[in-house]
Amino acid sequence: MSLIELKGVDKTYLMGETKVHALKNVQLEVDEQSFTAFVGPSGSGKTTLLNLIGCLDKPSNGSVFVNRVKVNDFSNKEAALFRGKNIGFIFQTFNLLPVLTVYENVEYPLFMVQNVPEKKRDERVMKYLDAVGMTDQKDKYPSEISGGQNQRAAVARALVTDPKLVLADEPTANLDHENAFKIIELMKQMQRDLGTTFIFSTHDPKIVKEAKIIFNLEDGKIINKEILSNGN
Ligand code: ADP
Ligand code: MG
Numbered sequence: 001m002s003l004i005e006l007k008g009v010d011k012t013y014l015m016g017e018t019k020v021h022a023l024k025n026v027q028l029e030v031d032e033q034s035f036t037a038f039v040g041p042s043g044s045g046k047t048t049l050l051n052l053i054g055c056l057d058k059p060s061n062g063s064v065f066v067n068r069v070k071v072n073d074f075s076n077k078e079a080a081l082f083r084g085k086n087i088g089f090i091f092q093t094f095n096l097l098p099v100l101t102v103y104e105n106v107e108y109p110l111f112m113v114q115n116v117p118e119k120k121r122d123e124r125v126m127k128y129l130d131a132v133g134m135t136d137q138k139d140k141y142p143s144e145i146s147g148g149q150n151q152r153a154a155v156a157r158a159l160v161t162d163p164k165l166v167l168a169d170e171p172t173a174n175l176d177h178e179n180a181f182k183i184i185e186l187m188k189q190m191q192r193d194l195g196t197t198f199i200f201s202t203h204d205p206k207i208v209k210e211a212k213i214i215f216n217l218e219d220g221k222i223i224n225k226e227i228l229s230n231g232n
Contacts, residue, residue, distance in 0.1 A: 002029040009062035022048040024220040038201040040217030046201035055079040084113025088158030090168035094150040096142040103138040128156040148179030168200035184210045
């Protein structure tokens with residue numbers, strides 16, 4: 001079985017009296033250690049799909065399996081535990097906590113979900129700050145560094161718990177092209193070095209080409225899957 005499997009997944013939101021069909025009968029498998037993109041215009045269902053895989057939301061119909069576990073039966077508490085152990089998130093707006101330094105932001109998940117002892121925590125934080133090239137910025141606050149550097153720190157924060165899976169919702173949308181490519185390259189490098197599975201969403205055609213597997217979404221449906229042979 002794949003790392004992720006969705007079977008007959010529908011997601012309907014109620015907006016007042018109107019039903020919004022955000023996902024319609026989605027079937028999907030994502031292999032372990034892959035570098036996968038969800039691609040489609042705004043409103044096509046990318047965020048909804050990532051939220052279901054990330055156990056942040058539940059489908060209206062169908063099943064979501066992550067690491068062979070049916071995650072849509074989880075209680076909120078079970079979902080939070082599973083997320084903490086298995087999944088890292090990178091968001092479009094970086095979402096670093098402004099009152100914490102870069103170091104403290106990266107350290108935060110180790111307090112929150114994994115209760116790692118102090119010495120080990122420091123080793124882990126420094127390892128990932130080094131991996132993303134942010135060691136010399138570690139004592140700065142998010143407002144004191146660039147967007148690209150914020151996003152590098154967000155990558156370190158997503159990886160510090162050694163998750164099997166990293167979900168990145170339009171991680172390049174607030175970056176210029178140079179920094180966008182750098183972040184994608186960094187995620188790819190982490191996928192190669194650590195064997196982490198990455199799924200990111202985007203609607204930027206230039207960024208899309210960096211993925212190895214692409215699922216194209218339109219109007220809540222997966223319209224096709226592409227496998228790119230981009231030389232990596
Ligand atoms: P994308 O990330 O591709 O822009 P979304 O997954 O955010 O797409 O949205 C898919 C559809 O679901 C859109 O029509 C959007 O308006 C709707 N939608 C998303 N979240 C909600 C919500 N919480 N309540 C109502 N409608 C929503
Ligand atoms: Mg979105």
